[in-house]
Amino acid sequence: MEYTLQLTDEIALQKDDLATYEGAAFTGEEYYLTVPLEHSIHIYGADFTFFTSCTCPHAYAAICYDSINYCFWVKSDISSRCLFRVGFVPVGKKGTE
Numbered sequence: 001m002e003y004t005l006q007l008t009d010e011i012a013l014q015k016d017d018l019a020t021y022e023g024a025a026f027t028g029e030e031y032y033l034t035v036p037l038e039h040s041i042h043i044y045g046a047d048f049t050f051f052t053s054c055t056c057p058h059a060y061a062a063i064c065y066d067s068i069n070y071c072f073w074v075k076s077d078i079s080s081r082c083l084f085r086v087g088f089v090p091v092g093k094k095g096t097e
Contacts, residue, residue, distance in 0.1 A: 011048050023062040025072060034060045036077065054088060 013021075019042060023034035030051065031044040036059035043051045062075040066085075073083045 013044065013048060013050070023060065023064075023074075025063045025065040027065050028067075032063055032065070032072065034063050034074070036061050 019033075019035045020037055021033040021042070022036055025032045029046055031046075031048065033042045033044065034040075035042055035053075038053075039056045039059050040053045041056060041060065041063065042053045045051050058076040058078055060074040060076055064073050065071075066073055069085075072086050072088075074086055075083055
């Protein structure tokens with residue numbers, strides 16, 4: 001059986017900038033949208049209100065949430081052969097490996 005995607009709804013994001021979103025992930029509580037041109041990820045609440053943004057060391061185009069390991073996987077334009085496991089860490093603190 002073949003499937004096709006059908007547009008069922010549209011939501012205008014409230015952030016007043018010219019961000020070009022490429023990837024999106026949902027944790028069940030927040031939406032994470034990648035902005036490769038800014039080297040950032042914008043975070044929205046479940047109701048699509050803008051919460052914050054996170055600066056990234058690389059331009060990430062794709063993102064997905066891993067609900068088994070409670071982490072994110074991203075794809076960088078630098079390496080098309082690798083996915084990277086990342087976590088969000090408060091600024092000033094170092095993450096654990």
